[in-house]
Amino acid sequence: xxxxxxxxxxRTDEREILHGVDLVISKGETHALxxxxxxxxxxxxxxxxxxxTYEITDGRILLDGEDLTEAxxxxxxxxxxxxxxxxxxxxxxxxxxxxxxxALNAKRDEPIKVKAFGELLKKNMELLRVEREFTSRYLNxxxxxxxxxxxxxxxxxxxxxxxxxxxxxxxxxxxxxxxVVADGVNxxxxxxxxxxxxxxYTRILQYVQPDFVHIMLSGRIVQEGGPELADHLExxxxxxxxxxxxxxxxx
Amino acid sequence: xxxxxxxxxxxVALEVYEREPLPTWRRSGFxxxxxxxxxxxxLEPRRYDAQSERPELVANDEIAALLVQxxxxxxxxxxxxxRITLTSLEEAAELHPELVEQYWGKRVSPGEGKFPAAxxxxxxxxxFLHVPRGEKIEKxxxxxWLIDEPGTAQYAQTLAIVDELAECEIREYxxxxxxxxxxxxxxxxxxxxxxxANVRLAHLQDWGTGEVYDISTRxxxxxxxxxxxxxxxxxxxxxxxxxLDIITAAPGADMRHTGLYITQGEEHLDLFTTDLHxxxxxxxDTVWKGALTGDSRASYEGLIHIVKDAxxxxxxxxxxxxxxxxxxxxxxxxxxxxxxxxxxxxxGGTVGEIDEEQVFYMMTRGIARRDAVRxxxxxxxxxxxxxxxxxxxxxxxxxxxxxxxxxxxxxxREYVEHR
Numbered sequence: 179x180x181x182x183x184x185x186x187x188x189r190t191d192e193r194e195i196l197h198g199v200d201l202v203i204s205k206g207e208t209h210a211l212x213x214x215x216x217x218x219x220x221x222x223x224x225x226x227x228x229x230x231t232y233e234i235t236d237g238r239i240l241l242d243g244e245d246l247t248e249a250x251x252x253x254x255x256x257x258x259x260x261x262x263x264x265x266x267x268x269x270x271x272x273x274x275x276x277x278x279x280x281a282l283n284a285k286r287d288e289p290i291k292v293k294a295f296g297e298l299l300k301k302n303m304e305l306l307r308v309e310r311e312f313t314s315r316y317l318n319x320x321x322x323x324x325x326x327x328x329x330x331x332x333x334x335x336x337x338x339x340x341x342x343x344x345x346x347x348x349x350x351x352x353x354x355x356x357x358v359v360a361d362g363v364n365x366x367x368x369x370x371x372x373x374x375x376x377x378x379y380t381r382i383l384q385y386v387q388p389d390f391v392h393i394m395l396s397g398r399i400v401q402e403g404g405p406e407l408a409d410h411l412e413x414x415x416x417x418x419x420x421x422x423x424x425x426x427x428x429x
Numbered sequence: 430x431x432x433x434x435x436x437x438x439x440x441v442a443l444e445v446y447e448r449e450p451l452p453t454w455r456r457s458g459f460x461x462x463x464x465x466x467x468x469x470x471x472l473e474p475r476r477y478d479a480q481s482e483r484p485e486l487v488a489n490d491e492i493a494a495l496l497v498q499x500x501x502x503x504x505x506x507x508x509x510x511x512r513i514t515l516t517s518l519e520e521a522a523e524l525h526p527e528l529v530e531q532y533w534g535k536r537v538s539p540g541e542g543k544f545p546a547a548x549x550x551x552x553x554x555x556x557f558l559h560v561p562r563g564e565k566i567e568k569x570x571x572x573x574w575l576i577d578e579p580g581t582a583q584y585a586q587t588l589a590i591v592d593e594l595a596e597c598e599i600r601e602y603x604x605x606x607x608x609x610x611x612x613x614x615x616x617x618x619x620x621x622x623x624x625x626a627n628v629r630l631a632h633l634q635d636w637g638t639g640e641v642y643d644i645s646t647r648x649x650x651x652x653x654x655x656x657x658x659x660x661x662x663x664x665x666x667x668x669x670x671x672x673l674d675i676i677t678a679a680p681g682a683d684m685r686h687t688g689l690y691i692t693q694g695e696e697h698l699d700l701f702t703t704d705l706h707x708x709x710x711x712x713x714d715t716v717w718k719g720a721l722t723g724d725s726r727a728s729y730e731g732l733i734h735i736v737k738d739a740x741x742x743x744x745x746x747x748x749x750x751x752x753x754x755x756x757x758x759x760x761x762x763x764x765x766x767x768x769x770x771x772x773x774x775x776x777g778g779t780v781g782e783i784d785e786e787q788v789f790y791m792m793t794r795g796i797a798r799r800d801a802v803r804x805x806x807x808x809x810x811x812x813x814x815x816x817x818x819x820x821x822x823x824x825x826x827x828x829x830x831x832x833x834x835x836x837x838x839x840x841x842r843e844y845v846e847h848r
Contacts, residue, residue, distance in 0.1 A: 254793070271808025
């Protein structure tokens, strides 16, 4: 059981951003994808989810063996893929609770019973230390950066995806908000979730220990390893990766 | 026998009616509302017998009073709160001539054009509401205008007077079943909100898919330190040409004007609203939102007019129009006339489409495109719907909007794909 990205080439605005990315995330694993700004991390996240802005010119995306390369975003979501956005859009006029119920029901044959939904919501709100008023506010409308990220993780907790991509979920968070989000992610980790944490900094990885670390540079994954790779990067910075790649290319 | 002043006014109105040609409204260079397909001579005021049973037309479990005019006749009325008067205007002119004469026609006049004159000349039945000084009426007061047969011409007069310090909720419904053929609702509406009174006014228009023309003028006058929240909801009508004005007439008057429209098929909607500040130290807040489907046309122009000497006015107008079909055309025009200084007046207008980023976001949560579009449009209107402050009525409006978006699904898909 895995999310497989095979030789993915992606283009937007006539320019190729990803030049053949391979990545396998198995259920139960947590991967970190690191890289400097503009390396293609968010392009990968958006492409995985089927954002029409990005065109796949080569390669495949397989989810538990099912080819999702051409699938619409809603089909991908129903197949068990989730993306926590770096910049979630606001949906004025639609409350968090209403949105969550709609999203849950989209995956189900029978609509969820009001009581069951209430209990599930309560459980996850406690997990993410979300105030009661939060769910009656319009989704992301006027939310602070921290609230938006918390709303993303709340959606993830409610939808229980098989595979989750967290795109820069740590960016713009103060230490308390980062802790809450990290605790939430940790609570959702387990044998039924494969997670890909996309981040620029190693900060969140101090709270969410990854099993594997991948480093992306200019649309390619250039280094892979265990959690120690993140520590190494923290110490030496991305210039070290660039030098390594340059040295490798020269040799 | 009707009082003399009633007959005199009819005569004046008839003179204007006979003199005036059928109007064509042109605005902003390209927008035209024409009545060339209206066969006015084939329409007639139809009379109906009064009925003893309350017609089940609207949500009316908990009401203070209800009056129903079908075609040209008031067919039903009930008043469950003896502090208020709700009768036909014909009856009120006989029973309360001083009150009627004092207010009726103070803010609308047959001289304004062919249709105000037609209503002034041919009206029958009519609605008269009076809420006396200091009375707080908790349950809503409802007036229903019903056209249920093609060929009907309905000349509608409403006069509502809410005295000093009184509070109430007024709802006027404009309803027709889906039928084949033409009909006309030509309406004049006046509401006077007395000093320090507080009124919630809702207009709900749902003329169905028949060829119903609605040509109406509605005006609300707000007195000193009084407040009125006016929520017009336009859910359907073959051709609608309306002038909706709200007048803050004395210092301290405060208005909220929050409207919505959704058009479909071949519907044509032409709204002109004025937020008229006749006195200083008055406040206003206008928000209009629309959505267009099918081949429909909808134009909204909202004017803020602050007259000379109305200093320290603080007002604001915003209008948005959302296109949900490649063939629909709409505009949203805010405008401003300020004849004094030291005021705050801001306005804005947008014509937009569904935001694809929002659609993508929702789809990543497993929500199908058509549901995402429906939810976004519902969310867009929610700000207006919640101003109704009535869960039952709000639900009716939400359901009708959802139904209309579902009916327009093909258009929406076509539109999104061809962008």
